[in-house]
Amino acid sequence: MKNNSYEYDVALSFAGENRAYVEEVANSLKKRGIKVFYDLFEEANLWGKNLYEYLSEIYQDKARYTVLFISGFYNQKLWTNHERVSMQARAFQESREYILPARFDDTEIPGILKTIGYINLQKKTPEELATLIEKKLSKDQTFFRRRWSKLSTMISAKPFIFSIKIVDQNRKLVKNAKAVLVANNSTYLEGSSDEKGLAHFIIRTRKLYTLLIAHPKYPAIMLKNINPKEDIEVVIEKTQGFGSLIINKSGEIPGILGKIEPLRKPNKGFALYADNIAIEGGSNQPCDFELNKSISLEDNGGNSIHLTFRFFQGRIALVDYCKHKLS
CATH class of the missing domain: 2.60.40.10 (Immunoglobulins)
Known part of the structure; x- marks a missing residue:
């Protein structure tokens, strides 16, 4: 019988060697209000339980979907294969996609056919994968109604x-x-x-x-x-010599003439335009930059400054600046 009130919207099954990537996915899903089973979120709950039985219940009965992170490491683990068997038992009973494969590599996993649609993680950031999971969930009407009800109360x-x-x-x-x-x-x-x-x-x-x-x-x-x-x-x-600024679309940095305009690139990186200002000694613009990494600016009067972007989302940026190089 189909369960319309799952304890988790999605469960994540992965090898420990891939934890860094998966943890970013889990945190992104959690921030979106999605109920996710990720082991480190459940430490207190798992403490003292018979994990063999409990994890079988999670992957077979308590999640709306399971994302299976496929890699060479996954195939070598006892626990991940136990989780996989539980998922496949559930998938066999239902006439819909339940296991959502996401591949780090081309490792063959028993019971997971190569013809099954999957996500190539070499081409997806954790945030992009979380967005795809959210879109997948939104197609489920019971999830949509629960999400709408929750948002309404906020x-x-x-x-x-x-x-x-x-x-x-x-x-x-x-x-x-x-x-x-x-x-x-x-x-x-x-x-x-x-x-x-x-x-x-x-x-x-x-x-x-x-x-x-x-x-x-x-x-x-x-x-x-x-x-x-x-x-x-x-x-x-x-801190002596340090200042900061919040930029909305574009802005001026005290101590240097001209405007700067940060932007997000299509590949999710960041770049900077500067009006009548040289970036990094005259690099072509827009000039790529990274969060928390200092870059230098110099105006037409020879005034120079170092700045570091601490945050950039939408069109809002948070910037530190100083006459000396920032760390």
């Missing part, structure tokens, strides 16, 4: 004020700090701290945010998974 019946108090390491109030709340879908709310060090936001939809804080006299601050349910206080520490 919409506040009445808007409310969320406040952030910003102070320095000496408990001194910091005014004129720029603060931005960025949601996972790249929508955002902007604010600035007042004379009391307070930045206020009108919250109309309950969700988790990434908080960005910038100030010309302080390094950048980024805090993830901020729940606006209760007001918070953030301490920022001054």
Whole structure:
């Protein structure tokens, strides 16, 4: 009989050697509100259980889908093959796709035909795979109804004020700090701290945010998974010669003339345009850059500065800058 109330939307079956990739997928799915079975999320729950029996239940009865991460390592493991047998028993009983193969390589797995559609992980980032899993789940009507019901409850019946108090390491109030709340879908709310060090936001939809804080006299601050349910206080520490900036589409860096405009490339990398500014001594533009890696800029007056992008999502970027090279 088909189960319409699965404990997990998706279970992940993988070899430990591939954990780094799979963990990024698991974290991305969790942030999207998808119920995922990933062993490190279940440590307390697995503690003391008969794992042979319990994992059989997970992969045979308790997940809507299972993603099987195929690799040479997978084929050599006792536990992964136990999980595979449980999945295949479920797949045999149902007349729909249940096992979703994702391949690191061309290893043959017993019972998984080469004609079965699969995802080539050499061409997919963990975030891209999580997006595909979410799309697959969205085609399941019971999942769609549950997701819609959950999202509906997150919409506040009445808007409310969320406040952030910003102070320095000496408990001194910091005014004129720029603060931005960025949601996972790249929508955002902007604010600035007042004379009391307070930045206020009108919250109309309950969700988790990434908080960005910038100030010309302080390094950048980024805090993830901020729940606006209760007001918070953030301490920022001054470092001589350092400043920070939040850029919306494009912006100007203090100490250097001209504008910069970061953008996301089609391959998910990042690149930078600069108006009348040389990047890295005159590299062709747009010039590729990486998060948390310093790059140099020089204007037509010989003024130079080093900057580092700490965050970039949608069109919102958080930047540290300094006369000296940043790390």
